[in-house]
Amino acid sequence: MNTPDRNRIDWEELKRRMDGIRTALEQDSNSSRKETLLHRARRLAQPLPEAATPAEGALDCFCFRVGDSRFLLPATEVVHTFRLREHYRVPGMPEEMPGVLHFRGDLVGVVDLRRLLRLPAGEPSVAAIVATDGNTVALLAEESEAGRALAPQSLCPVPAHFSEPWQRFVKAVTPDLAMLLDLAGICQFLRTLQSY
Numbered sequence: 001m002n003t004p005d006r007n008r009i010d011w012e013e014l015k016r017r018m019d020g021i022r023t024a025l026e027q028d029s030n031s032s033r034k035e036t037l038l039h040r041a042r043r044l045a046q047p048l049p050e051a052a053t054p055a056e057g058a059l060d061c062f063c064f065r066v067g068d069s070r071f072l073l074p075a076t077e078v079v080h081t082f083r084l085r086e087h088y089r090v091p092g093m094p095e096e097m098p099g100v101l102h103f104r105g106d107l108v109g110v111v112d113l114r115r116l117l118r119l120p121a122g123e124p125s126v127a128a129i130v131a132t133d134g135n136t137v138a139l140l141a142e143e144s145e146a147g148r149a150l151a152p153q154s155l156c157p158v159p160a161h162f163s164e165p166w167q168r169f170v171k172a173v174t175p176d177l178a179m180l181l182d183l184a185g186i187c188q189f190l191r192t193l194q195s196y
Contacts, residue, residue: 058151058152059074059150060076063144064126064144066141067142069119072148072174072181073128074180077131081128081129081144084101084125087099087100088100096190096193109190111137111186113139117169118165122142126144130183132187135191137187137190157173168189
């Protein structure tokens with residue numbers, strides 16, 4: 001059986017056509033290559049735009065989610081964040097502080113913000129090791145978000161209709177309803193729980 005000629009590839013003709021294209025590109029590209037390189041050099045020689053800097057007195061914050069709520073903590077209070085692998089339940093601990101986790105050779109108390117703030121149950125996946133006034137605890141969250149800088153004048157007082165734990169543990173609210181937590185207040189509350 002003979003194969004039809006249309007299925008055969010004429011390699012010599014293909015090579016001639018490729019050589020013609022290469023020659024045309026080389027002739028055209030020598031001048032355009034110089035123009036392209038000049039254009040790139042001019043663009044790279046331009047001064048960089050000034051980076052946006054936070055406003056004077058802005059508060060850098062760590063942001064995270066628990067349920068449908070977003071919370072903020074001053075970045076100066078956040079020691080470390082990581083994906084939660086495990087924490088150990090300790091029998092007899094209050095529900096707000098159900099156990100401990102191991103962090104850099106120390107046992108750190110775990111604070112379940114859902115229970116502390118009486119939010120619906122959920123599955124935490126992030127731990128934030130936070131410290132203030134000599135107290136170190138791990139706050140459980142569902143996800144962390146990009147940090148943000150807050151202008152102090154943008155913070156609003158906690159609305160009066162917020163329930164008791166929110167009034168106690170939230171310092172301020174942003175216009176987009178992210179809540180700035182009062183870590184010192186949370187730690188003080190945990191100390192009263194542990195004294196029983």
